[in-house]
Amino acid sequence: MRRVGWALAGTGLVTAVLIAVKSQAPAPLPVSAAVSEKDSVTRNYLGAVVPNRYGPVQVRISVRAGRLVDVEAVQLPTAAARGVEIGRRAVPMLREQALQRQSADLDTVSGATYTSDGYRRSLQSAIDAARAA
Numbered sequence: 001m002r003r004v005g006w007a008l009a010g011t012g013l014v015t016a017v018l019i020a021v022k023s024q025a026p027a028p029l030p031v032s033a034a035v036s037e038k039d040s041v042t043r044n045y046l047g048a049v050v051p052n053r054y055g056p057v058q059v060r061i062s063v064r065a066g067r068l069v070d071v072e073a074v075q076l077p078t079a080a081a082r083g084v085e086i087g088r089r090a091v092p093m094l095r096e097q098a099l100q101r102q103s104a105d106l107d108t109v110s111g112a113t114y115t116s117d118g119y120r121r122s123l124q125s126a127i128d129a130a131r132a133a
Contacts, residue, residue, distance in 0.1 A: 042069065045129040047122030049075060054083040057118025061126040068102050071095045071123065077115065086112045094119045103127070 042064040049058045055077030062070035073091045077083035090112035097106045104124035108116040 040064070043130070043133070045126045045133070046074070047124075047126035047129075050118035050121045052077070052114040052118050054086075054114055055079045057115060057122055059119060059122045059126055061123065061130065063130045068099060068127070071098045073119070083115075087115055090115050091119070098123055 042062050045061050045063065047059045047061070049056045056075045057073070057077065058075040060072045060074050061068055062072075071094075073087070073095075076087035076091065090109040093109050094106055094116060098104065104120050104127055106116065106120050106123070
């Protein structure tokens, strides 16, 4: 019983340390006052339409000064009510990850595997288009 207690206490300690470390992450650097006119323009890029068994997924990104500032789902599966429900639940989580990570390296949302995969692939194609521009 004592080992179980130490194991649980150790897990709690590790979790507390991880939370403390994450909260100590440096804040993003402020944007310089000397931003060029080109850098202050927001540009939009459309990702590829990624079909899956429940319907197509497509995103549009907005980029300003080389940073991803918005991701909008343009197309989501609508073939079944369940697909619509999944999209409504998963898309805000995927959008938040994309904006935080500034990439298409997103975690799959539980219960939304196909939507997550389509979102990730469409997002990557939009990011590739932005880099090429």
